Amino acid sequence: MARRISIFGSTGSIGQNTVDLIQRDPDAYDVVALTGGANIALLAEQARVLRADIAITAYDDRLEDLRAALAGSGVEVASGAQALCDAADRPADWVMSAIVGAAGLYPGFAALRHGGSLALANKESLVTAGPLLLAEARAHGARILPVDSEHSAVFQALVGEDMDAVERIVITASGGPFRDWPLEAIAKATLAEAVAHPNWDMGQRISIDSASMFNKALELIETREFFGLDPARIEAVVHPGSIVHALVGFKDGALMAHLGAPDMRHAIGYALHWPERRDLPVARLDLAAIGSLSFERPDEARFPALRLAREVMATGGRAGAVFNAAKEAALDAFIAGQIGFLDMAAVVEATLEGMDRDGSLSIPPQSLDCVANVDHLARDMAQRAAADRAARR
């Protein structure tokens, strides 16, 4: 029987890689919902090719374009944040959560109610609302499968292992395009320079987050939420080649590494076929051609996001939601050319401090609506901090 699948964020980098895998075996899947944002032409093409039941754009002002692009196809259309959640309410066996940013939280949460599998690329969901998301999955007998390459790697290294035997988890960081740049040069980095990831072909926002190492900061928190390890036992190591994705250290001293070509179709395919392994169209590593693998300690002076992540994990509660929202607002301001590259970390730090003036940062959010409220307040504060910095430039 065909598996019912939905892809949230199908027009993005992860979404397109997921569609690529699905298209290779179309009879195996019955596509329920595909969602996108502004890229209406691609969303409509995907919906036609995969014969989706419904295609949704996040933006109401793009609905008529989507309707026109899908006229005569038999594919239903809808728009807006509520329509995304309604689509997640449609039963599916496997759902890809690949919307970028906190906007992915509600649809992913709604998808858990069917008790199927949620393939989670949207790391922001775990950073902002990890305990709520995991509790919702437990309540409905649903499964969250990691898609982020490092977390997929850890998940694979843990197959058949007892968590009591795990001493530490090490996730790797490429170091991004500014890995060996001096601080003064990073301060003047342009958008084009920041988006040019050395190894991975990804969306604009995560590429810039890799350059600032905010991506790795989010991933440290994601690791903590996903695998429940004490933050002191979670490390990030710079590995410029992006060949080793993560390592799990066991109490007998063994360190199990996951290696693979930097191609997200591996992690997506692993989540798609789990618990089986199937053939995937990814390059096989030629270790002799690679020659050597190198590792470095991350430099927290040039990449303060890592220190901030440690502080967020120590605080717990709402700190993850504040951290992510402030980071998203600071990233918007950098992309808009309003603030410099290093201002992003300064904005996030100021927002974490500002949001803790009443001592509420460590209080756990009780509901998604509480997370959304914290997100809104933090975003607002971060926008003001960014505007202040912009005015001083």
Ligand SMILES: NC(=O)C1=CN([C@@H]2O[C@H](COP(=O)(O)OP(=O)(O)OC[C@H]3O[C@@H](n4cnc5c(N)ncnc54)[C@H](OP(=O)(O)O)[C@@H]3O)[C@@H](O)[C@H]2O)C=CC1
């Ligand atoms: N790219 C990668 O290799 C990896 C990505 N991830 C994570 O996966 C997620 C997706 O990343 P990536 O694919 O790179 O991102 P992209 O920017 O390439 O794609 C994002 C997707 O979300 C849609 N979208 C954008 N804004 C909204 C919104 N407000 N509401 C609903 N949908 C929206 C986009 O639509 P449209 O383009 O049509 O506007 C697109 O479909 C992120 O959380 C990222 O951190 C994790 C590991 C690796």
Ligand SMILES: CC(=O)[C@@H](O)[C@H](O)COP(=O)(O)O
């Ligand atoms: C592919 C993937 O999982 C990204 O999150 C990747 O980790 C980004 O590279 P950095 O290691 O540079 O952040």
Ligand SMILES: [Mn+2]
């Ligand atoms: Mn990653």
